[in-house]
Amino acid sequence: MFIIAGLGNPTRDYEGTRHNAGFEVIDALAEKYNIAVDTKKHRAYIGKGMIAGQKVILAKPQTYMNLSGESIKSLVDYYKIDTVSNLLVIYDDISLNPGQIRIREKGSAGGHNGIKNIIAHLGNQVFLRIKVGVGQKPPKQDLADYVLGHFTKNEEEKMQEGYAHAVIAAERILSGEITSAMNEFNRKKKDE
Template identity: 60%
Template sequence: MSGFLERIKGVFHRKEEDEKAMYIIAGLGNPTKEYEKTRHNVGFEVIDVLADRLFTSVDEKKFKGYYGKAVIGGEKVILLKPQTFMNLSGESVRAAADFYKVDPDHIIVVYDDVSLDVGQLRIRTKGSAGGHNGIKNIIAHLGTQEFPRIKVGVGNKPPRMDLADYVLGRFPKEERGLMEDAFKEAAEAVEVLVKEGAGIAMNRFNGHKEKE
């Protein structure tokens, strides 16, 4: 593995100020152990799975978050986990985008969606925040809704439950297995999106696990 990591570092051999990362992959969540494995942190979990697939780590601190470097299909990518807390995610994403001069259409955001069934994925190339405060803040900081995103379904909240309590809660045991599979699938979707484009990724992953 050390040789593989050295090859990745070789792609990033120039000074960071002179680099241009082709893609930023940002998984959204809240920092600290208190929020680990909650519904709102599925973006972090997908980034962790993706980092493992790419034989890298996300432990360098910058851009108000943790980040790591990797290569997907010959394209340099930055894996980013904002540490600003969810509602200020745009501060971290914008800082990384400005530093690497990455346009919004090459910023892929992975996050939880309460309107999708548990474990269901949906890829979009643009759209509104849909009530998600992390996406709302990213839109505000980027000044556009036109950036690709991978939504990971966490299921709808019970009728009388507060939304904040629901998304900050953890998955019951019977759903956790579905989510582990969804994290792997979302990581694969990121790779397909980068290597083959949004159209192919949407055809392959959208609607999977949807109810008939």
């Protein structure tokens, strides 16, 4: 069984913000595979289903971004998930252009407080990730204001493409094709 957790902030106030890119990908997976992510357990909304022949739990932690590890740790412990190979976390990344994605098998938090909290709760940084680019913060703008802000119309179009790519990447990871997915999605595109 896989846990696929998308990071974001609960409540309507944060819908459509840069920090909620992870939630958007979970919603796209849920829609494609007809998985209702509406059961409240482990401080998250979760839904169970099948993707690429694998049993999955889609999760949207409701702890607010900076405490995401509390929900993820509870899910991992309850379902006895091997975090190295069966936990996939999807989240926003300000170092990538809007809609660009990167797949990683491990790594530091890179300044992302949600990932920092997950690493602290799990006690290691070896878990699968899909980072979804939301663009760099403009100079002099507060980081919190930026990640809690909304996309421009142009950025939103790129984000929709990024969410679709993240869905494909997740499917490939679940199919055991992580290396080919990394080769495809981690390379720089000419216009970036």
